[in-house]
Amino acid sequence: MSHATQDNSSNRWQGGVLPFKVNYGKLMMWFFLISDALTFTAFLVAYGFQRYYHEGVWPKAENVFTHFPFLHGDHPLLYVALMTLVLILSSVTMVLAVESGHRNYRKGVKKWLFLTIIGGLIFLGSQAWEWSHFIHGTHEGALKLGKGTYTMPDGSVKTTQGNIAQWGNEAKTEILMPFKVDGKPVSVKGAEAQKIIANGTPIHGANLKENEYGPTLFGNFFFFITGFHGTHVLSGVILNLIVFIMVSRGVFDKKGNYEMVEKVGLYWHFVDLVWVFVFTFFYLI
Amino acid sequence: MNDMHNPNDYATTHSEEAGVQIRKTIWKVFWILLGVTSIEVALGIFYQDWGINFSIVKTTFIVLTLVKAYFIVAEYMHLKHENSYLKKLVVIPYAFLAIYLLLLLLTEGGYSERMINFMF
Numbered sequence: 482m483s484h485a486t487q488d489n490s491s492n493r494w495q496g497g498v499l500p501f502k503v504n505y506g507k508l509m510m511w512f513f514l515i516s517d518a519l520t521f522t523a524f525l526v527a528y529g530f531q532r533y534y535h536e537g538v539w540p541k542a543e544n545v546f547t548h549f550p551f552l553h554g555d556h557p558l559l560y561v562a563l564m565t566l567v568l569i570l571s572s573v574t575m576v577l578a579v580e581s582g583h584r585n586y587r588k589g590v591k592k593w594l595f596l597t598i599i600g601g602l603i604f605l606g607s608q609a610w611e612w613s614h615f616i617h618g619t620h621e622g623a624l625k626l627g628k629g630t631y632t633m634p635d636g637s638v639k640t641t642q643g644n645i646a647q648w649g650n651e652a653k654t655e656i657l658m659p660f661k662v663d664g665k666p667v668s669v670k671g672a673e674a675q676k677i678i679a680n681g682t683p684i685h686g687a688n689l690k691e692n693e694y695g696p697t698l699f700g701n702f703f704f705f706i707t708g709f710h711g712t713h714v715l716s717g718v719i720l721n722l723i724v725f726i727m728v729s730r731g732v733f734d735k736k737g738n739y740e741m742v743e744k745v746g747l748y749w750h751f752v753d754l755v756w757v758f759v760f761t762f763f764y765l766i
Numbered sequence: 767m768n769d770m771h772n773p774n775d776y777a778t779t780h781s782e783e784a785g786v787q788i789r790k791t792i793w794k795v796f797w798i799l800l801g802v803t804s805i806e807v808a809l810g811i812f813y814q815d816w817g818i819n820f821s822i823v824k825t826t827f828i829v830l831t832l833v834k835a836y837f838i839v840a841e842y843m844h845l846k847h848e849n850s851y852l853k854k855l856v857v858i859p860y861a862f863l864a865i866y867l868l869l870l871l872l873t874e875g876g877y878s879e880r881m882i883n884f885m886f
Contacts, residue, residue, distance in 0.1 A: 501852040504776045511852070515860050522864045526871050533875030543810065562807040569803065573796045576842045580788055583780045738777035743844075750842045754835060761831040765810050766824055 510744045528702045538659045540694040542764045561764045564607045571600025572753040579746040582739025594725045601718040618686025623693035627680035713752045720745045795841045
């Protein structure tokens with residue numbers, strides 16, 4: 482590194498000075514993370530905008546994601562809390578791997594990095610399970626309303642086109658319309674309900690074009706935000722795996738420092754950080 | 767420290783003794799994150815039974831999330847212990863753009879909703 486050894490104020494413009502006191506790779510990782518953080522911020526803010534806009538008919542995530550493996554009934558939040566725990570734990574093992582790296586302790590780095598990879602894989606599996614449940618939907622499903630004009634029980638006339646109504650009873654003779662009066666969905670029974678059902682389509686589950694829980698955008702945002710985060714987790718697992726192989730082959734012992742572990746560690750913690758926000762804004766609020 | 771250095775010098779290292787203390791902090795932060803998450807989940811499941819207004823719950827969620835974010839960034843991503851210019855470099859541009867976007871779009875979201883109610 483001869484270019485760096487001869488430095489004085491007159492030739493600083495030629496490089497070789499590290500004003501932030503971190504190496505190039507780590508600084509660039511921080512730059513990348515800032516831009517990536519802004520991308521996720523944009524997604525979540527856009528989600529907030531649409532949610533605010535569709536206030537009233539927007540489904541609450543705790544009514545959508547209520548399943549837990551091997552348990553029957555509704556368990557809101559439990560499954561996603563488990564996913565959060567897995568990701569926080571994998572963040573701890575990652576930071577312990579970084580700490581071992583700072584002591585040039587190869588065995589420690591290997592052990593903790595391995596556990597981090599396992600944590601990441603468990604998280605990805607959990608996400609696949611949740612997606613599968615969301616896509617298949619509930620046993621009852623919902624009614625996608627056709628194009629039409631109907632008289633509500635209170636005498637008002639409403640126009641529908643593609644919005645989602647929920648079933649009011651098991652026999653599917655009562656409909657809860659996607660309009661609210663005093664905070665409660667308008668219920669329609671009898672002949673008018675038969676008319677609405679005949680003109681609508683029963684749907685189950687969710688895809689990018691429709692979902693039984695409410696506005697199409699809810700499904701789109703769910704797939705897009707958790708999908709984009711899941712892609713980050715997947716790339717994190719792959720990066721960790723590459724670094725794990727390099728550690729095993731003693732690459733960083735030859736190099737003299739384990740900074741690469743720190744760099745992938747930064748990325749991994751960022752993935753955890755994003756999940757903290759997704760958890761709050763998608764599932765809790 | 768003078769400016770004459772090998773670029774690899776800035777790779778962080780620490781001794782065995784320092785490591786003991788750092789590991790202690792790491793586990794302490796883990797318990798904080800776990801505790802805060804448990805509070806959030808409990809609040810999310812039981813707030814109606816406890817009779818707490820949802821707007822208070824919502825604010826609590828956001829504050830607790832920021833607490834968690836602080837600990838992850840400051841301790842796990844080590845930003846608290848970095849050069850002060852690096853801290854500013856990371857936090858200020860991000861905070862400025864994020865808050866700006868948030869204020870713009872949430873204001874617009876409320877406005878659009880009122881417009882819908884006005885028109886139909």
